[in-house]
Amino acid sequence: MSRADDFQRQGYLVLPGFASAEACDALKARAEELVAGFQPEKISIFTTHEQTRTSDEYFLSSGDQIRFFFEEGAFKPDGTLRQDKALSINKIGHALHDLEPRFDRFSRAPELAELARELGVKQPLLLQSMYIFKQPHIGGEVNSHQDSTFLYTDPPTCLGFWFALEDATLENGCLWALPGGHALGLKKRFVRAPGGGTAFRVLDSTPVPDKGFVPLEVKKGTLVVLHGLLPHKSGANTSPKSRHAYSVHLVDGTASYPEDNWLHRSPSMPARGF
Ligand code: FE2
Numbered sequence: 579m580s581r582a583d584d585f586q587r588q589g590y591l592v593l594p595g596f597a598s599a600e601a602c603d604a605l606k607a608r609a610e611e612l613v614a615g616f617q618p619e620k621i622s623i624f625t626t627h628e629q630t631r632t633s634d635e636y637f638l639s640s641g642d643q644i645r646f647f648f649e650e651g652a653f654k655p656d657g658t659l660r661q662d663k664a665l666s667i668n669k670i671g672h673a674l675h676d677l678e679p680r681f682d683r684f685s686r687a688p689e690l691a692e693l694a695r696e697l698g699v700k701q702p703l704l705l706q707s708m709y710i711f712k713q714p715h716i717g718g719e720v721n722s723h724q725d726s727t728f729l730y731t732d733p734p735t736c737l738g739f740w741f742a743l744e745d746a747t748l749e750n751g752c753l754w755a756l757p758g759g760h761a762l763g764l765k766k767r768f769v770r771a772p773g774g775g776t777a778f779r780v781l782d783s784t785p786v787p788d789k790g791f792v793p794l795e796v797k798k799g800t801l802v803v804l805h806g807l808l809p810h811k812s813g814a815n816t817s818p819k820s821r822h823a824y825s826v827h828l829v830d831g832t833a834s835y836p837e838d839n840w841l842h843r844s845p846s847m848p849a850r851g852f
Pocket residue numbers: 723724725810
């Protein structure tokens with residue numbers, strides 16, 4: 579069985595040792611520097627529980643920027659941080675792969691280009707990237723979703739590369755995937771609402787089963803490849819250890835990119851390939 583066959587059957591691949599420990603550490607170090615340099619003027623919280631509420635302008639215009647989103651549990655009732663800023667950020671998004679040379683090189687490694695080609699991507703466009711911290715104790719859960727909901731093309735072509743920059747375990751909130759679940763089709767799209775803000779547009783109201791998910795406990799340096807239609811999620815981090823990850827998502831330039839997608843990039847900075 580080839581990697582492509584496994585991927586078509588399961589909707590995901592787990593490739594241990596894809597990135598070196600040094601490469602993981604270099605991304606971690608740069609992300610930590612970026613956070614240290616971030617002066618929060620505006621607080622934007624990332625939560626999958628109330629996605630529409632948090633869709634403020636800071637989030638909506640982050641498609642071609644480097645922006646910082648806080649954990650929901652980071653604040654005390656009076657609005658001050660419970661712990662140090664560096665331990666309060668949920669993620670950095672969404673154009674590290676274009677704006678930060680170290681992330682650019684990592685995201686455009688020849689092995690990744692080869693893998694995308696093997697998995698059938700014809701005109702790869704690196705659309706979006708995220709550095710995910712899954713902070714100790716407060717790292718929030720991410721509800722079951724399909725990445726094509728957020729990174730939609732017609733037809734759906736989203737492909738996710740998720741790198742464990744630290745060991746991911748049940749305790750610190752590893753990924754869970756629904757094997758074969760990509761065959762269920764796309765359930766909804768996250769779009770810009772006509773009156774401003776964002777909304778979910780339901781395409782198929784049949785629920786995704788909540789049984790059958792398997793945990794993907796992986797070592798640092800592992801690449802998890804996710805089909806854009808594969809339901810996946812991750813638990814809260816209840817442990818004292820962080821669970822840093824870096825993800826980059828591609829779409830195929832042969833598919834159309836609808837105007838009402840939430841994620842926009844300015845014409846001067848279109849998504850590029852490898
Ligand atoms: Fe995802």
